[in-house]
Amino acid sequence: MNGYKPPDDIWTDVLGRRDAALYLGLAAAWGTAFVATDAALDAVPPVPLAAVRFDLAALALFAVVVATGRTLRPRGWGDWSPILVGGLCNIGLHHALLFAGQRTVPPAVAATLLGLVPVLTPAVTRFTRPDERLSPAGVVGVLVGFGGVALIANPDPSNLTASVGVGLVLASAVVWTAGAVFTDESDAELGGLALQAWTLLVGALALDAGTLVVPGQSFAAASFPPVTTAWVLYLALVPGALGFLLYFRLLDRLGPIEMGLIEYVIPPFAALFGWVVFGETIGAATVAGFAAIVVGFCLVKADVLRRRLRAWTDA
Known part of the structure; x- marks a missing residue:
C-alpha cells in the first residue's frame, strides 16, 4: 500500500517528532532564561541567584517524585x-560562571557565546565515545556556526570589563561540555525524575556553599522585591x-x-525575548x-534534512 510504513518506522518517526518538539x-525555555537572569541580576548577585534558583527547582522536582510515589533513594554508583x-x-x-558573566554581557550575546559547546563537544566526545562523531560536512557546519x-560576540579589547564577562561565559561553556560528555545514565537504576x-x-548545594566562600556573593547582598521574586520563580520552575x-x-x-x-538554537529565542521584554535592539552583525x-546547523544536520526531504517528496 502506498505510504505504508512498517511499525518500527512509524514509532521511530513518532519518537523523532516528539524529541524534535521537546x-x-x-x-525556547532556555532562551528566555538569559533575559530572566539579566533582569534578576539587578537585585541578586550571580551565585546567590543561581543557588536560590536551583534550591527551588530541586524542591519542586522532589515534591513531584514524592507525590507520584516514585523511588527516591539512589542505589549505587x-x-x-x-x-x-x-x-x-x-x-x-556552569551557572556560577554564566551568571557572573551575564553582569556585563547582554542576554542574546551570552546565549550565543555558548555556541562554543557544539565546537568542543565533538572533540571531547571523540576520545570518550568513539562511536559518536561528526561527518566532514558536520565539522564544516560547526566551524561556520x-x-x-564570534561575529555576534565581537569582544572589545578596550573594554576589559566586557571582555572578562565574555571569558566567564566561555569558561561556563567548557564546564558544560565536560558535564554533558561525562554524564552517563546507562547504568542508572533510579527513575529519570528522581535522578534529575x-x-x-x-548543584544547588554546591552553589549554596559558594555563597559562603566567594567574596561579595552572600545572600546578605541580595534583595527580593516582587518583580525579582517573580523572575526567580520563573527561572526555578x-x-x-x-x-x-x-x-x-x-x-x-x-x-x-x-x-x-541546542546552543545554536537558543540565541534567536534569547534575542527575541530580549526585544519583547526590554526592547533590546538586534544589530546587523547579530x-x-x-x-x-543557521547555515552551520543545517550542515551539521544535513543527513537528517536530506532524509526528511526525501520522505516528503516520496510521500
Missing part, C-alpha cells in the same frame, strides 16, 4: 555518577526544573553531540551571526 521547547557530574558541572559551576558566534531531582540538589528534566532525558536519548547543538549559525 528539543525546540527546551531551546550507576545512580550517583550522573548525579554528581551533572550536578557539579552542568548545574553548579562558531564563526557566527538529585542532580539539581547537588520553567527553565530550571522543567528545562533540566527535559535536557537530561534528551541527553540520554540523543547523546552529547546532538544536545550540544543578524549575520544568526544566519551563519
Whole structure:
C-alpha cells in the first residue's frame, strides 16, 4: 500500500517528532532564561541567584517524585555518577560562571557565546565515545556556526570589563561540555525524575556553599522585591526544573553531540525575548551571526534534512 510504513518506522518517526518538539521547547525555555537572569541580576548577585534558583527547582522536582510515589533513594554508583557530574558541572559551576558573566554581557550575546559547546563537544566526545562523531560536512557546519558566534560576540579589547564577562561565559561553556560528555545514565537504576531531582540538589548545594566562600556573593547582598521574586520563580520552575528534566532525558536519548547543538538554537529565542521584554535592539552583525549559525546547523544536520526531504517528496 502506498505510504505504508512498517511499525518500527512509524514509532521511530513518532519518537523523532516528539524529541524534535521537546528539543525546540527546551531551546525556547532556555532562551528566555538569559533575559530572566539579566533582569534578576539587578537585585541578586550571580551565585546567590543561581543557588536560590536551583534550591527551588530541586524542591519542586522532589515534591513531584514524592507525590507520584516514585523511588527516591539512589542505589549505587550507576545512580550517583550522573548525579554528581551533572550536578557539579552542568548545574553548579556552569551557572556560577554564566551568571557572573551575564553582569556585563547582554542576554542574546551570552546565549550565543555558548555556541562554543557544539565546537568542543565533538572533540571531547571523540576520545570518550568513539562511536559518536561528526561527518566532514558536520565539522564544516560547526566551524561556520562558531564563526557566527564570534561575529555576534565581537569582544572589545578596550573594554576589559566586557571582555572578562565574555571569558566567564566561555569558561561556563567548557564546564558544560565536560558535564554533558561525562554524564552517563546507562547504568542508572533510579527513575529519570528522581535522578534529575538529585542532580539539581547537588548543584544547588554546591552553589549554596559558594555563597559562603566567594567574596561579595552572600545572600546578605541580595534583595527580593516582587518583580525579582517573580523572575526567580520563573527561572526555578520553567527553565530550571522543567528545562533540566527535559535536557537530561534528551541527553540520554540523543547523546552529547546532538544536545550540544541546542546552543545554536537558543540565541534567536534569547534575542527575541530580549526585544519583547526590554526592547533590546538586534544589530546587523547579530543578524549575520544568526544566519551563519543557521547555515552551520543545517550542515551539521544535513543527513537528517536530506532524509526528511526525501520522505516528503516520496510521500
